Amino acid sequence: MADSHGSNAGEDQALVILTSDSLQTQGMAMILSNAMQQQGTNLHILLCDAAGDLAVKEYESSEAINTPPSNPAGQVKPEGILSMLLENGANVNVCAIYLPNSENEEDNLLEGVGVAAPGPIAEMMRDPSIPVYSF
Template structure:
């Protein structure tokens, strides 16, 4: 072997060794998305759940915080627009929310919702709980989290 062949072989060996400790892009941490849903508009609510479900299916970690009129979706008996079925899926925003909650998406209502709605946590569907502001603030300001308002 010539000196240049040995040098190339050594460089290739070093390059392979150096890259062995670097995880492939697929092994990197999944994106984290926190959706803040406040709108009373059923089509926006529905689209939020369609997009969040697609993100979840693509490997993102998805969380939802409901506040104001959107928090009505988390009630066992949702009032008014929360019970309006949307086409083409023929599901209400409340049913769509229940589906992502069943899929394991962490879902909370803002801390102001329950006392101002005059109801307790027992009025919420299983899997939804009141948010804790300090914990929610920490998650919202985490640089690895994308916050999406709807």
Template structure:
């Protein structure tokens, strides 16, 4: 009886983990919000994804594009005492690919020379292909 109980308990504990294994290669994250807390949540979840050895492709649009610009300030938030921009740079160091949408720079009166190292301008077809790739989960903030 104890053997049956042990086997049943082991099955209950381990089989759900095997069945729920996430086959996703990673995340596509689109950030448009100017709200620092919303931006930070996008960065935190991206970091957690990278820590799970998954890929992160991020596109910054509208006011969130400011995070990609050298010298632009970003609000420091608690409890980490970091800003979304600081987290953006941290996820890039861990391998996240970050781009700004092609509408951001011309509508902000800027060019690609103002972007942080490693950030480029997105190509709409590439972003669309990424969002349609079923091997990735999509998040939008």
């Protein structure tokens, strides 16, 4: 996790915390995160509780969600958007307590997904220049 008080000063950053197990909430969080990333925001995504499953290699949502008419994608799955965000440089972590409280291990996570340490996340949450969005 990058230090939000050092070399990233002045950089447009956001912390998105996703905990919901709702398919539509997960989808909207990923769609909005994608829009922020496309607008130049350096994204930090923290996946906790049921949302941590999105970062598991073999995970697949039960169904796709329909996108709004303004989005030509048609149907998407939250984990698909998450993979795209990762490929485009988003910093994605599962909560520190996700793995010890699930059947997954670090090897089960998508490449590039880490396990968040509470200290750096708390620093970001306290930094007034980094907005925090929670879903």
